[in-house]
Amino acid sequence: MIESPRPLVQAFFDLDTCTFTYVLYVEDGGACAIIDSVLDFEPRASKTGTQSADAVIGFVRAHGLRVEWILETHAHADHLSAAPYLQTHLGGVVAIGAGIRVVQRAFQKVFHLPTELEPDASQFGRLFEPDEVFCIGRLRARAMHVPGHTPADVAYVIEADDGMPQLVFVGDTLFMPDVGSARCDFPGGSARSLYRSAQRILALPSATRLFMCHDYPPAGREPCAETTVAVQRSTNIHLREGIGEDQFVELRQRRDATLGMPALILPALQVNIRGGELPPMEANGVRYLKIPINGL
Template identity: 50%
Template sequence: MNTPDVTSFLDTETNNISHIAADPDTGRCAIIDPLLDYDQASGRSSTKSADKIAEHVRAHGLTVEWIIDTHIHADHLSAGHYLRSELGGKLAIGEHISEVQKVFGKLFNADEDFRLDGSQFDHLFRDGETYKVGTIGARAIHTPGHTPACMTHLIGDAAFVGDTLFMPDYGTARCDFPGGDARTLYRSIHRIFELPDDTRMFLNHDYLPEGRDELRWISSVGEQRLGNIHVREGISEEDFVAMRTKRDATLATPKLMIPSVQVNMRAGSFPAPESNGIRYIKVPVDTL
């Protein structure tokens, strides 16, 4: 069996899509990019979205082997830590997480106990590393450019690309975060395009571009290679870099970037409580 059953969960507040990839023969699964709900105004978090994933896992008798973040997200908080406590499984991310932790650990002046080696996670994937979800073969592919730690996970015939690509009519990820690079993203996407055209592609976001009235998050390598408005066949690296650089200069900071990065670099945990027992999210002033 080389075809996982994929169930997706849309959060309408952030337009984030989380996925479960399950081996139908064994019921073993991977959860990819789960979301923790967070209200910026009140500073309150909830597990409503993550609990829907947990309910699905339990209702279908699945066993969680992996909880994977494709990268350190800047637009939502990860529910990885919470779901591991509820369902088990290994919490995992790409090994280049340490580069992101060093940058943002310094920016947010993290406490001296904050480790910069990715050890908050149970497993750090290497480029090209193979693993299994049940009996289904899987491979981690380092696809940086949006961030230094972005990974694409190929599980059977399904590729989970994180924020690297959007639907073909919306394009590609921004590259203006620390450690991002448009030239690197172009080359990463072309690594993905080397996969078979019929490889299913599961995306993390859809922002409903003009002319389309239905959210979508499933594409294919062939559809992207031939039709992505930013990086389809025939668009040169230089043209892509020029387009991406110009476009990124117009984009605002994501609404939840400040809390998201501080939680996600800790594998979905909030900073440790201070002397009064309260956890805090820091806001760097006149910096971002």
């Protein structure tokens, strides 16, 4: 009997944005996927950098991996995606959930991009429909639609041959149990949808490994990438067993009302709804980001 391929995961943590990027693979020399990459950005100088992405490139090359996919769990509001840079150096298809069109339409209006941005998601190489199955080398993956934080969020479920999940990259649906859940007050966000999406993840087998997109550890704890369904069910401060939908919605909305906007939301969304591409160069050879006044 041939055993299911055992996935290997290498995590990279960007301290500035508290973001995890992952390389998912089975063996050296095989296929891999890169999930939720980071392009460094210094907002005071409006300057991009590639140190975070170059660390991923170094790992991929050191292990002789072949990049098949550069996956986004959603259009991030807290960091810029390095997907085009990685694709230039490593190849692979940039992919996201089909709900990205809804997010594009919303922020096309915020940034007034009537001609610069077609909200048809053509900026991405592949759009996943809800629960669409695809392969990463010998691994079988499923794009679980988990709206709530945004309408476009997906969690990437990596399944064994028997269809049971081995691990899940949850995006901004769940955080570590002592942090709870993601905010839902961006355009198209919904605390009620997030609760229901989280319940889909928490209905998976107890031993399922869950990989976070972010960690904001309380004092005294180091950043942590991984937990399990069982631990989330029993200890998540927002979503543990016994917390119902109405209670979660009230809690989430009350907390969201106290939160400021992410520091990089304006540059990040302009770039990420374009599949990570920077705005087009103008006649003077410079690219410009828009800053809408009171636009959010």
